[in-house]
Amino acid sequence: MTIAFEHGIELPQPPHQVFALLADYSKVPLWLKRCEGVAKASSGPNKVGDKLRYAYCESGRHGLMDGVITAYDQDRHMAYRYFDKMMAVVVEFHMEPSGEGTRLTHLIDITPHSFMAKLMSPVFKMKLPKQTIQTTENIRDLLAKEAVSL
Template identity: 85%
Template sequence: MAISFQHGIDLPQSPHQVFTLLADYSKVPLWLKRCEGVAKQGSGPNKVGDKLRYAYCEGGRHGLMDGVITAYEEDRHMAYRYYDKMMQVIVEFRMEPNGEGTRLTHHIDITPHSFMAKLMSPMFKMKLPKQTIQTMENIRALLAKEAA
């Protein structure tokens, strides 16, 4: 059973500015604190089907997850599916014009697969809202810093 959470914020930056930040994988560790890096396998512009590698550190444990871009509509929508032997994580961002700014919505689904991940599900469910809200505030702060 998937553990899901969605959170939205209003930003003064345009959908293009927000999309550009989120699409720059070198900047993911600046707004997603447990991320050590995201690397695209291959070259060229990002597109649906491109393979990714996500390196993270959670609770002192380093890990890698394989990933794939599942949606990529410039200035509107991007989604990814990351997976390893423990779980699958679906990450989605939607950008909608909101006045002169953007309404950014972030949705996450975590589906535990391994016995250990299923045991940890209550902890994931408890931590996910706070982590997602903090991530969105980190995005807000980074956009403001880049605009200054």
């Protein structure tokens, strides 16, 4: 059983600015509040197949998830798959031109694997919409702050 939620917003920035923010792993903790950091195992430009490590803190519990870039279409689409012994999480961002700005769609899909994660599924399902909406609003706010500082 997977738990999924998708949310879209309109942003005044063009797709290349939105994509650049999302592709900068050093900035992920600025818009994803439970994230303590994302590190890429290799150097160079991001590409499909690159390995990632995601550090997080959820309800006071620190953890790590391994990940991989599964889609990377410049200024249009990026996707990741993160996994640990408890679950697999697919994270996607779609960017479409919308007037002078961007229509950003953010999708999260969680597949619980462990017995404990399966027991927690109702909690994940309840929290996922609010967390996904808050994440997109954080992205909006960060883009606005970056525009002011230019």
